Amino acid sequence: MEAYIDGFAFPIASQYLSEYQKIATQVGAIWKEYGAIAYYEFVGDDLKLAGTRSFTDALTLKEDELPIFGWVLFPSKEVRDQANKQVPLDPRMAELVEPLSQKNRLIFDASRMLYGGFKPLVKIED
Numbered sequence: 699m700e701a702y703i704d705g706f707a708f709p710i711a712s713q714y715l716s717e718y719q720k721i722a723t724q725v726g727a728i729w730k731e732y733g734a735i736a737y738y739e740f741v742g743d744d745l746k747l748a749g750t751r752s753f754t755d756a757l758t759l760k761e762d763e764l765p766i767f768g769w770v771l772f773p774s775k776e777v778r779d780q781a782n783k784q785v786p787l788d789p790r791m792a793e794l795v796e797p798l799s800q801k802n803r804l805i806f807d808a809s810r811m812l813y814g815g816f817k818p819l820v821k822i823e824d
Contacts (some may be wrong), residue, residue, distance in 0.1 A: 700818050701735070702775040704782075707753060708811035709763040715741065718766075718805060719812055721794050729770050732781040739768035757810065778815065 710718050727738030742765035745752045754767040783792060795806075804808040 700774065701807055702772045702778045703769045703771075703816050704778060704813070705767075705769040706811055706813045706818055707757060707765055707767045708806065708808075709757045709759050710766050710806065711742075711760075712762050712764050714805040717763060723820075724794055725791070728790055729785060732784050732788075733772075733777040734770045734772055734781060736771040737768070737769075743767055746815065756812065774816065775815070802818075 702750070722739050726734075729737050742753055745754050745765065753759075753767065757763075757765050759765060770778075770781075772781065
């Protein structure tokens with residue numbers, strides 16, 4: 699069995715970054731309960747490199763938004779597939795996700811998220 703990751707990127711309004719971070723920390727812990735080896739989320743910092751398309755462009759960021767980039771590491775695609783079935787059904791997820799999508803303030807818009815599952819291509823470790 700080979701490692702497998704789910705990768706994602708999405709915009710977040712800078713004013714909600716701290717609130718989102720608290721929720722994402724809890725979400726990551728839930729993913730680990732369902733078999734993830736590790737859960738990572740990073741906020742964009744150095745986003746321009748000449749000759750490339752930036753996350754800012756790919757996510758069509760608005761002036762007050764920051765890109766979040768992350769991935770969930772699994773021991774195998776099979777574990778990932780099972781987790782992807784179980785995590786959305788965990789009642790804690792509904793409680794955590796609801797504040798992100800309240801009608802009067804949309805913190806997280808899933809329709810703007812880039813997502814995909816990835817199998818290994820190159821692995822270089824110490």
